[in-house]
Amino acid sequence: MLAVYAARQSADDPLSGLEVGERPDPAPREGWTTVTLRTAGLNHHDVWSLRGVGLPADRLPMILGCDGAGIAEDGTEVIVHAVIPSDGWRGDETLDPRRTLLSELHDGTLADKVTVPTTNLVPKPAELPWEHAACLSTAWLTAYRMLFTNAGLTPGATVLVQGAGGGVSTALVQLGAAAGYRMWVTSRDEEKGQRAVEIGADRAFGSGERLPDRVDAVMETVGAATWSHSVNSLKPGGTIVISGATSGDAPSKAELTKIFFKQLRVVGSTMGSRGELERLAQFVVQQRIAPVIDTTLPLAQARDGFARMAAGELFGKVVFTVS
Numbered sequence: 106m107l108a109v110y111a112a113r114q115s116a117d118d119p120l121s122g123l124e125v126g127e128r129p130d131p132a133p134r135e136g137w138t139t140v141t142l143r144t145a146g147l148n149h150h151d152v153w154s155l156r157g158v159g160l161p162a163d164r165l166p167m168i169l170g171c172d173g174a175g176i177a178e179d180g181t182e183v184i185v186h187a188v189i190p191s192d193g194w195r196g197d198e199t200l201d202p203r204r205t206l207l208s209e210l211h212d213g214t215l216a217d218k219v220t221v222p223t224t225n226l227v228p229k230p231a232e233l234p235w236e237h238a239a240c241l242s243t244a245w246l247t248a249y250r251m252l253f254t255n256a257g258l259t260p261g262a263t264v265l266v267q268g269a270g271g272g273v274s275t276a277l278v279q280l281g282a283a284a285g286y287r288m289w290v291t292s293r294d295e296e297k298g299q300r301a302v303e304i305g306a307d308r309a310f311g312s313g314e315r316l317p318d319r320v321d322a323v324m325e326t327v328g329a330a331t332w333s334h335s336v337n338s339l340k341p342g343g344t345i346v347i348s349g350a351t352s353g354d355a356p357s358k359a360e361l362t363k364i365f366f367k368q369l370r371v372v373g374s375t376m377g378s379r380g381e382l383e384r385l386a387q388f389v390v391q392q393r394i395a396p397v398i399d400t401t402l403p404l405a406q407a408r409d410g411f412a413r414m415a416a417g418e419l420f421g422k423v424v425f426t427v428s
């Protein structure tokens with residue numbers, strides 16, 4: 106089958122290890138189901154894997170991809186949940202210390218077919234277009250848990266999203282606006298900030314710019330480059346929800362004094378549960394949210410999508426059409 110896989114890894118030149126070519130079909134496994142993919146999505150996780158972060162070299166070659174939607178063996182339309190618990194795990198799979206994401210231990214979704222535990226299949230609402238279904242499993246699920254499970258917000262709250270163009274950032278803006286939050290964003294790029302306003306943000310600011318008011322919560326995925334600004338932007342008692350550190354995870358100032366003096370909460374957040382993915386899919390349909398897609402490409406041209414992401418050029422998701 107056609108697949109997009111990491112053959113090698115390079116911290117400085119991630120695309121040098123990317124291959125688009127033939128890989129064996131997935132082997133059947135008891136309790137698992139093979140999904141024939143219709144669409145798949147790209148995440149920064151796939152670029153990290155090519156850089157050698159989170160994917161040990163002895164697991165190569167590895168088919169990349171955490172987002173996907175397709176047809177299960179019984180003919181039903183499904184969205185693939187990418188968090189794979191260890192055998193016998195009960196409860197929230199994101200808390201399983203031995204859980205993996207697709208493409209970390211088991212081959213991922215950037216292929217004609219993927220095999221996952223049958224319990225990881227979420228019904229795709231009939232009204233949800235395939236391209237939109239391809240966006241939800243990772244960046245959108247992460248945004249959903251950050252906003253609705255971990256931020257402790259109620260409608261009317263003001264939320265700052267660090268970064269405007271990314272998959273998680275655009276999802277945060279679209280979900281938060283639909284839920285009645287006032288969404289503010291920062292971006293390195295004024296045009297991306299304006300586009301964030303077009304998809305539902307109330308206001309956009311330059312990276313590091315002083316805000317007119319302090320906010321109730323900050324959604325952080327940029328990391329080192331924005332950490333001080335996130336701490337400084339919060340009201341006393343406010344919350345930073347952090348799920349990523351694209352610019353590095355060691356900020357020059359940890360801001361510990363401000364964190365305790367302002368009694369801030371710092372909440373780590375990773376992916377979401379199967380149940381949250383199911384509710385996310387329903388919410389997107391009920392609110393008629395069209396996830397922002399930067400580029401749609403046939404899977405065979407996946408390299409172009411990776412290049413846009415690695416260069417930081419994106420506004421929204423990269424979606425691949427498979428079959």
Ligand SMILES: NC(=O)c1ccc[n+]([C@@H]2O[C@H](COP(=O)([O-])OP(=O)(O)OC[C@H]3O[C@@H](n4cnc5c(N)ncnc54)[C@H](OP(=O)(O)O)[C@@H]3O)[C@@H](O)[C@H]2O)c1
Nearest residue numbers: 149247268269270271272273292293330349351352375376
């Ligand atoms: N924990 C989890 O479960 C989970 C799930 C999904 C993603 N993540 C992580 O979250 C991060 C974002 O993922 P993604 O898929 O949304 O990636 P992406 O589409 O590549 O987005 C990158 C984002 O980071 C911003 N950015 C990058 N470098 C920056 C810098 N130096 N200064 C300021 N802003 C910068 C960009 O904003 P502008 O271009 O607008 O400035 C953009 O919003 C990644 O690190 C990813 O690994 C974690």
